[in-house]
Amino acid sequence: MERTHERQANGELVRAVGLTKLYKTRNGDTVEALSPTSIEIRDGEFLSLIGPSGCGKSTFLKILAGLEQPSGGSLEWRDGPPSTGADVGYVFQEPVLLPWLSILDNVRFPLDVFGVSKAEGNERAAAMLALVGLGDFGKALPKELSGGMRQRAAIARALVYRPRIVLMDEPFGALDLLTRDRMNDELLRIRAETGSTIVFVTHSIEEAAYLSDRVAVMSPRPGRISALHELDLGPERSEALKDDPRFHGWLSTLRKELK
Numbered sequence: 001m002e003r004t005h006e007r008q009a010n011g012e013l014v015r016a017v018g019l020t021k022l023y024k025t026r027n028g029d030t031v032e033a034l035s036p037t038s039i040e041i042r043d044g045e046f047l048s049l050i051g052p053s054g055c056g057k058s059t060f061l062k063i064l065a066g067l068e069q070p071s072g073g074s075l076e077w078r079d080g081p082p083s084t085g086a087d088v089g090y091v092f093q094e095p096v097l098l099p100w101l102s103i104l105d106n107v108r109f110p111l112d113v114f115g116v117s118k119a120e121g122n123e124r125a126a127a128m129l130a131l132v133g134l135g136d137f138g139k140a141l142p143k144e145l146s147g148g149m150r151q152r153a154a155i156a157r158a159l160v161y162r163p164r165i166v167l168m169d170e171p172f173g174a175l176d177l178l179t180r181d182r183m184n185d186e187l188l189r190i191r192a193e194t195g196s197t198i199v200f201v202t203h204s205i206e207e208a209a210y211l212s213d214r215v216a217v218m219s220p221r222p223g224r225i226s227a228l229h230e231l232d233l234g235p236e237r238s239e240a241l242k243d244d245p246r247f248h249g250w251l252s253t254l255r256k257e258l259k
């Protein structure tokens, strides 16, 4: 089954209108995790969400993924409601891989679930592994890979169905700084090759500024988007950008807004 997805540069992919979320806790209290939150997500963009712990970033991603229902408001998808796993790729902080399956089988898993033949699935999973730099590790088990490599495999699995949107919830938060820097560059390269729309949650202002076309800043709980910036840092991102005064200007702006 071949999926093609015409990309309209900067067209609107999905619009969140006044999303709210109330959770019921086990002792019967109600937690307001999101106060009315509205944003449009553009096709092909890299959008980061930053904000203090507990402000509802993961909640927003889960609603986008269809893993949680909003208490109020709506999501308006340009191409109709997505199906989780096929139209939406999700990457968690800890790479969730099935330990008894090889890396190739893990990456092929969503294709199996959605009825792609094994031969085509193997081909697509192998191509995706090559794209994330794991071409030689298809037969390995997850435990035989480093944390950074496992996260690459999780990214390959999220991308293999060519989802409309990839949601990443602090995917590099558990990695050491050097590996994280390397993964940031890898992610930029993968994104350039796939044209994926990415919504990325991070605690790191530097990571958000380095990777993103736009950065949404969320206020403390109950979270809402308190500022939304289009970064004027151009499409080319590399280490040199980290010495650029404009980059430092954004770090300082974002840091102030988080306070």
Ligand SMILES: Nc1ncnc2c1ncn2[C@@H]1O[C@H](COP(=O)(O)OP(=O)(O)OP(=O)(O)O)[C@@H](O)[C@H]1O
Binding pocket: 023, 024, 025, 031, 032, 033, 051, 052, 053, 054, 055, 056, 057, 058, 059, 060, 221
């Ligand atoms: N399933 C749940 N049941 C009850 N409360 C929840 C549930 N999930 C999240 N919450 C609460 O909702 C609020 C927002 O949580 P969420 O995980 O979305 O925040 P976050 O911004 O992603 O936090 P962090 O940056 O620490 O990961 C928090 O107060 C959290 O305790």
